[in-house]
Amino acid sequence: MRLVFAGTPEVAVPSLNALVDSPHEVVAVITRPDAPSGRGRKLVASPVAQRAEELGIPVLKPEHPRDPDFQAELTALAPEACPVVAYGALLPQSALDIPKHGWINLHFSILPQWRGAAPVQHSVWAGDEFTGATTFRIVKALDAGPTFGVMTERILATDTSGDLLGRLAEGGAHLLVQTINGIESGEIEAREQPTEGITMAPKILVEHAEIDWSQPAVAIDRQVRACTPAPGAWSTHDGERIKIGRLTPVEREPLAAGELEVTKNAVFIGTGSTPVQLGEVKAFGKKQMQAADWARGVRLESGVRFGNT
Template structure:
């Protein structure tokens, strides 16, 4: 099939590479416009745009998918199908109607669970034992279209959302290629999603990633892992934000937010047992082991995280 691939972040690269190596013909990519990044906030192309440019593929970057110039160009290209992986914008019906076989999305959950922008993060935070990837036909209702194929993935006790997304990107790439193969061969039909079991996974904002030290240790652990690497879990220390990496179970009991510091470890109290901090990153500084940070800041008995 003649396809236009839609995707934006790094997690979309493995599916793009798989499609490039498949029997299908990737003729262009659709991605979000250049965005500011880094300390200088200079405009940079998305990972998908950068890879497409290396390959000499046409790159479509409409500000809005309903822009007339984009609609005209996509119609002119005439794709048979448009596979989508984390494109990052809702597609209007006029766009969905252009390819004969529609838009096929690779979504990182076992639909109908965790529809929305952050399915992997929410699965980790919720303590799910399993997640996965699903291919489905895009319709106007968010992630509600009929499904084609799915693959399951166990959530490991130490998985961050970044770890899980990396694995799902690889397994999902094969799933997406098999879906397009089946559509072209006529061997694959879409199945409506069940009405039961729908959960929603909205984008996580910075405030969602703030640690509540009165919560049980396992809840703190899941929140931090689910928010790693983005948006990044955090707390406050002496009134300033302190970014947190994944934690481990501690071996003591402390009041919520209170710290016990030794030469090699920093333990923090939660609503149940303490947790051992891993890496931390103070505002304006580099990431470092928690013990190194403590040596420089010398927390006292009056210092409580999160106040």
């Protein structure tokens, strides 16, 4: 099948690789325009654009897929289907109508659960036991199109969103290829999503990632893992924002919510239930380091509080 692939971040690269290695023909790639990155704010091509260029595949970078020039170029490419993984722009109906078999999206949840921009983060934060990936035909409504195939993945107790998304990206790439195979052969048909069990997964912003230490340890652990690597869970100390890495609930004498206990080799902090041991932290302008090393550097003493508790 003649394909034009749409994707932007690193998580979309495994699907691009899998499609290129399949019997299908990837004639072009669509991705978001180059974006400023790093301290110098130099324009950098997306991971998908960089991989496509390595593969010698033409890359289209429209400011918006509604642009008439882009749609004319896409029409000229005559794709039979446009597989999509985390492209990052809303597609107008005029673009959706171009490929014969539509735009086939790989979404990292079991739809209709966790529709939206951050399904993996929300599944970790909610404490789900399982998640997965779904292929579906894109329609105007958000992640509401008819589905083709599903894969499942267990969420481990130590998984961060980054860990889980890495596994889903690899497994989902195979699902996407199988879906395109089935569409070409006529062996699979899209089925409408259930109208019950719909949950939404909007983007998690920095302000959502602030830790409320009065919550139980299990809830804080889920929040930290859900927000790792982005946007990064955080709290404040002495008016300064501190990013909080992985932490571990421990059985110790209770501490007040947000209260620190500093020992030679560890830093513990109180929650709404049992204390947690901090792993790595990152102060503003500093490198990420073990909490005990950071505490020694700033001469942190037991009894001080994190956050607004």
